[in-house]
Amino acid sequence: xxxxxxxxxxxxxxxxxxxxxxxxxxxxxxxxxxxxxxxxxxxxxxxxxxxxxxxxxxxxxxxxxxxxxxxxxxxxxxxxxxxxxxxxxxxxxxxxxxxxxxxxxxxxxxxxxxxxxxxxxxxxxxxxxxxxxxxxxxxxxxxxxxxxxxxxxxxxxxxxxxxxxxxxxxxxxxxxxxxxxxxxxxxxxxxxxxxxxxxxxxxxxxxxxxxxxxxxxxxxxxxxxxxxxxxxxxxxxxxxxxxxxxxxxxxxxxxxxxxxxxxxxxxxxxxxxxxxxxxxxxxxxxxxxxxxxxxxxxx
Amino acid sequence: xxxxxxxxxxxxxxxxxxxxxxxxxxxxxxxxxxxxxxxxxxxxxxxxxxxxxxxxxxxxxxxxxxxxxxxxxxxxxxxxxxxxxxxxxxxxxxxxxxxxxxxxxxxxxxxxxxxxxxxxxxxxxxxxxxxxxxxxxxxxxxxxxxxxxxxxxxxxxxxxxxxxxxxxxxxxxxxxxxxxxxxxxxxxxxxxxxxxxxxxxxxxxxxxxx
Numbered sequence: 001x002x003x004x005x006x007x008x009x010x011x012x013x014x015x016x017x018x019x020x021x022x023x024x025x026x027x028x029x030x031x032x033x034x035x036x037x038x039x040x041x042x043x044x045x046x047x048x049x050x051x052x053x054x055x056x057x058x059x060x061x062x063x064x065x066x067x068x069x070x071x072x073x074x075x076x077x078x079x080x081x082x083x084x085x086x087x088x089x090x091x092x093x094x095x096x097x098x099x100x101x102x103x104x105x106x107x108x109x110x111x112x113x114x115x116x117x118x119x120x121x122x123x124x125x126x127x128x129x130x131x132x133x134x135x136x137x138x139x140x141x142x143x144x145x146x147x148x149x150x151x152x153x154x155x156x157x158x159x160x161x162x163x164x165x166x167x168x169x170x171x172x173x174x175x176x177x178x179x180x181x182x183x184x185x186x187x188x189x190x191x192x193x194x195x196x197x198x199x200x201x202x203x204x205x206x207x208x209x210x211x212x213x214x215x216x217x218x219x220x221x222x223x224x225x226x227x228x229x230x231x232x233x234x235x236x237x238x239x240x241x242x243x244x245x246x247x248x249x250x251x252x253x254x255x256x257x258x259x260x261x262x263x264x265x266x267x268x269x270x271x272x273x274x275x276x277x278x279x280x281x282x283x284x285x286x287x288x289x290x291x292x293x294x295x296x297x298x299x
Numbered sequence: 300x301x302x303x304x305x306x307x308x309x310x311x312x313x314x315x316x317x318x319x320x321x322x323x324x325x326x327x328x329x330x331x332x333x334x335x336x337x338x339x340x341x342x343x344x345x346x347x348x349x350x351x352x353x354x355x356x357x358x359x360x361x362x363x364x365x366x367x368x369x370x371x372x373x374x375x376x377x378x379x380x381x382x383x384x385x386x387x388x389x390x391x392x393x394x395x396x397x398x399x400x401x402x403x404x405x406x407x408x409x410x411x412x413x414x415x416x417x418x419x420x421x422x423x424x425x426x427x428x429x430x431x432x433x434x435x436x437x438x439x440x441x442x443x444x445x446x447x448x449x450x451x452x453x454x455x456x457x458x459x460x461x462x463x464x465x466x467x468x469x470x471x472x473x474x475x476x477x478x479x480x481x482x483x484x485x486x487x488x489x490x491x492x493x494x495x496x497x498x499x500x501x502x503x504x505x506x507x508x509x
Contacts, residue, residue, distance in 0.1 A: 047327060047470055048432045055435035068366050068382040068436040105381065107367045108456045118455030151387050151410065151433065167505035175498050179490045183483070184387055184411030186433045222507055229504055233497035237490050242432055243411060244472060245486050275434035 006287060007088050013289050013299040014096035014281075018073060018145055019104040021279040022065040025056060026293040028214040029276045032251045036188055036241075045246040052241065052274065067275045070106040071147030073097045073128035076211055080138025084285055089141070090130050097128050131204070139285040144211040147277040152189070155181035158199040158206070158268035167226065170195060170267050171233075177269050178234050183243030186273035188251050190214070191234065194268040195223075195257040202268035209254035210272045211280070213293075218255050227253045241274070251276070302331075309467060313358030314405040316425025322473055324482040328429065329469035330406065333359040334443075336366060336461040338386055340454050342394035345401065353450040354462050356404045362431075363388045363409030364439075365457025368446065380443040380463065384436030385410035388417075388428065396420040408471060412483025422479035429471035442468040 001009070025033075037049040059066035075093050079086050100106055101122040110124035111117065155177050161169045174193055182189055194205030217224040230253040240246020251274070260266065272278070280293045289299040300311040301318045310318065312332030322328060335356055344350045366383035388409030391398070395413060398404070399420035407417070407426065410433040417428055431439060448462040474482040 044325065044327075044472065048472075051432040051435045051438055051470060055432075055438045058437040058441065062437060062441075064437050064440070065367060065382045066437055067434045068364065068384045068440075069386065070367070105367055105369055107365065107382075111455075118457075120455060154387060163508060166508045168502045171498055171501045171505060175494050175501075179487060179494050183487075183490065184389060186410070226501075226505055229501045233494075233501050236497045237493045239490065242430060242472075243486075244430065244474075244482070245489075273434060 006085060007092050010085055010283065010287050011092045011096045011099065013287070014093060014143070014145075015099035015103060016299055017279055017281055017291070018096060018100040019106075020294065020297050021145055021277045022070045022104055022106060022147060023059050023063060024294060025066070025275065025277065026279060027295050028293070029251065030056070032214050033188070033274060036248050036251070039248060040240070040246050042246060044244060045240050048241040048244065065104060065106060067149065067277070068107060069149040069151065070104075070109065071149040071277070072109050073122070074131070074146045074148050074207070075128055076131045076133070076144040076146070076208065078133040078135060078142040080135045080140050082137070082139035082285070083141040083283070084139070086141070093128055093130060094123050097123050141283045143281050143283070145279045145281070146211065149273060149275070152185045152271050152273035155185045156203070156206075156268070156270050158194075158203040158266070160198060161265040161267055163263065163265055165265065170265065171230070173267050174230060174269050175233065178237060178239070178249070182271060183239050185271050186275065187239045187241060187243050187249050188274050189249065190251045190272035190276050191230070191253045192270040192272070193230070193253065193255045194266070195255060195260070196266045197258070197260045197264055198266045199268065201258060202266035203270070205256035205258065206268040206270035209256040210270060210276070211278060212254050214252050216254070218257070220257065223255045223257055227255050307467065310406060312360065314360075315358065316405075316477065319405065319425060319427050319477050322427060322476055324473050324476050324480045324485070326473045327470045328473065329467045330360055330471060331466055331468070332464070334408070334463045334465045334468060335359065335361050336364045336383070336459070336463070337361040338363050338365055338458060339390055340458045341451065341460060342391050342398055346394040346397045352402060352460070354448060354460060356402050358403060358405055360406035360408060361404050363391055363407070366440070366461060368456060368461065378446045378449065378461075380440045380446055380461070382436040383439045383443065385431045385433050387411050388413050392416055399424050399426050412474060412481065418475055418479040418481050421475045421477055425477050427473055427477060428475035430474050431469070431471055439468070442466060
């Protein structure tokens with residue numbers, strides 16, 4: 001295969017994958033929603049869940065995006081330095097988004113700032129967003145693809161606390177976002193929390209937390225304990241499906257953390273809606289693709 | 300007009316204030332007739348720009364939504380609704396009183412709660428705000444029979460005014476009624492009390508800085 005053919009092949013595979021994650025939710029999200037659906041008791045909550053599940057079935061049957069807001073595409077790339085297309089990756093991901101936009105179709109979600117016009121191609125300056133993690137001595141490329149919809153992007157918030165505020169302050173910060181903005185962001189939510197030094201380090205972690213599989217825990221025992229405490233605490237608020245009240249509020253709480261400056265605690269929260277459209281695929285050096293999040297899909 | 304159809308309460312456009320008088324927050328209703336997508340820029344054009352809507356929505360419904368549509372092959376200027384679900388209604392809150400008063404819209408469909416401007420609009424003008432379960436965009440699209448007209452196309456696909464004919468469009472959960480009662484605001488009081496209790500409980504266990 002020539003380089004040009006390789007680029008074309010990976011572009012086509014990523015375009016297909018992007019289209020697929022807009023139509024079908026990942027296996028772990030479907031399983032969690034089924035579990036939460038069973039635990040709701042009010043007629044209103046049940047009606048809402050029935051509509052949600054009917055929607056997911058129809059989306060697959062009619063091959064259409066399950067939610068009209070197919071988001072701004074964000075890619076979290078974990079790329080080995082020896083992956084053959086490392087230098088072509090950003091350009092080909094952009095091309096894959098354009099391709100998926102017309103093939104699927106996806107909504108046109110890129111508005112150039114200041115000039116304020118919709119590019120009508122779903123890409124623009126800096127979109128899709130590509131976050132990089134470089135892996136030494138490796139020739140694989142792992143890609144998390146995420147559709148960041150407007151509704152679940154709105155509750156995003158980051159700030160820097162004084163150490164005196166402590167983890168109690170972190171708790172208050174996260175919980176306040178749930179009742180002010182979270183309830184409008186299509187619960188049951190997946191809540192990502194970043195704990196670090198500054199706004200941008202915490203914010204990046206809070207988004208990265210949303211890529212983790214549901215049911216996974218932070219490897220630090222205290223952080224994992226806090227994930228559970230926050231999950232139980234937010235569930236106790238009883239936001240219910242669509243924030244219209246019910247027995248549960250979240251699909252999970254994921255915390256990602258780094259060390260911090262002794263004088264600051266950077267904290268950020270990011271949420272994923274119930275229609276949490278993220279996919280994970282691993283390419284080897286020959287561009288064979290393994291999808292880990294969605295069963296039954298071949299790229 | 301209101302019809303009871305197989306146990307479903309269906310609002311049929313044109314809708315009058317009297318049709319909505321008995322409807323209360325938490326009720327589930329459905330819609331037949333005219334529904335126009337209308338969101339951020341259209342509200343701003345009308346309220347701040349003083350422009351008239353190019354489509355009459357008096358007695359009809361609007362949908363805070365930016366859909367995915369596609370051209371119907373072999374037909375000129377005809378579009379199919381592919382995927383359409385509600386967007387966050389709160390973004391339209393600052394415009395909704397004046398918008399409702401000026402246009403005579405009766406049913407506002409969206410996602411999440413709205414605030415005092417919309418409560419006032421619903422109470423003074425005899426209108427309601429409803430929630431269509433968000434993220435259920437294929438269900439909503441299949442309840443659109445056809446797109447009859449489209450205007451302000453220069454705003455791009457999400458912001459274009461797509462004027463739809465709908466059939467048993469729903470479920471629509473009433474979140475603000477003509478009395479001005481607001482389900483989300485009432486729920487928020489309870490949510491905040493429960494939140495305060497949850498924060499107090501969590502804080503007993505997270506004193507990691509010692």
